[in-house]
Amino acid sequence: MAEFDDQTDQSTVNRLVRGGVLLIAGLVMLFFAWGYPTGTINQMGPGFIPQTVGVLISVLAVAIIVIDLRNPEQEDVGQMHWRGLIFISAAIAIFAILVDVAGLVPSMFLAVAVSICADDDARPIPTLIYASIATLFGWLLFLVALGLPIPAFWR
Template sequence: MEHRRSFPDVLAGGIFVLIGGAFVVGSLGYELGTPLRMGPGAFPLLVGALVAALGLAIVVKGLVAGEMIDFGTIPWRAVAVITLALMFFGFTVRGLGFVPTSAVTALLTTLASKHVRPLTAVVVAAGLTVASTLIFVVGLQLRIPLWGPWLGF
C-alpha cells in the first residue's frame, strides 16, 4: 500500500470535475441575472462549481489517502454488446416496428454473456419477442406498430 493511492477515487473525482466543469462552462453562456432575479445560468453555475470542487477534493483524497476499492475487471464484450443493442432499439423501433426490433435487440443482448450458445440465444430471443409482444402490444395496448414502414408495409 504505497501512498494509498487509489485509482477509483481519482477516476471518480475526475468524472465529477469534468461534468461539473462542462456545466459551468455551459452555464456561462446563459444569462446569470441578479440574486433578486436569478437567470437561467445562475443555479447550474453554482451547482456545477460545487460538483467540480467536490470532484477535486475526491481526486486529492485519492492521491494521498484513497479508499481501497477493488476495481475489478470490465466486461468489455457485455459493455459493447449492450450499448449496441440499446442503440439499435432506439434507432430502428420506429422504422422496423416492434417485432423485428425486439427480436434483434434480444438476440444481440444474449451475446453479452461469455457462455452463450447459439441455440440458446435464438431460443431466448424468440421467446422474449413473443412474450413482450403479448405483454406490451396485445396486453397493454402499446401503440407501436408490429411491423414498421421500412419493411414496406
C-alpha cells in the same frame, strides 16, 4: 521495488481518473452556464443555480482528487465486465435505431438475441429459440394486451 514504482504510477493515473472525469463535467457545465443570465440575488436569473452547481461540482471533484491521491491503499476499481458492457449496450442501441424504422417485433427480437450474447455460455440455437419465444410474448404483452401504439413491423 522497480515493479512497485511502475504499479504506483499506473494507479496514480487510475486514481486521478475518478475525480478527473467529474472535474471535466463541472467545467463543461460552467462553460455553458457562464452565458446564462444570472440576475440579482433577489431576482435570480436562470443562470444563477447552474453556475453555483457547476462551481460546487468542480470544487468537490478537486477535493475527491486530493483525497484519492492521499489515500493510496483504497480498494481497487471494480472488475470491468467488457462482454456485458458491449453486448447489453449494443442490444439497447439496436433497439433505439430499429424501432422507428423496422417496428417493434424485429427490434425486440434483435435486442433479446444480442443481449443474450453478453452471457459467456450463449450458444446460437438456444439463443434463437429463446429470442423467438421472448418476442412472441413481448408481442402478446405490449401490442395485444396493452395495445401500445407502436407499429409491429415496417410499413
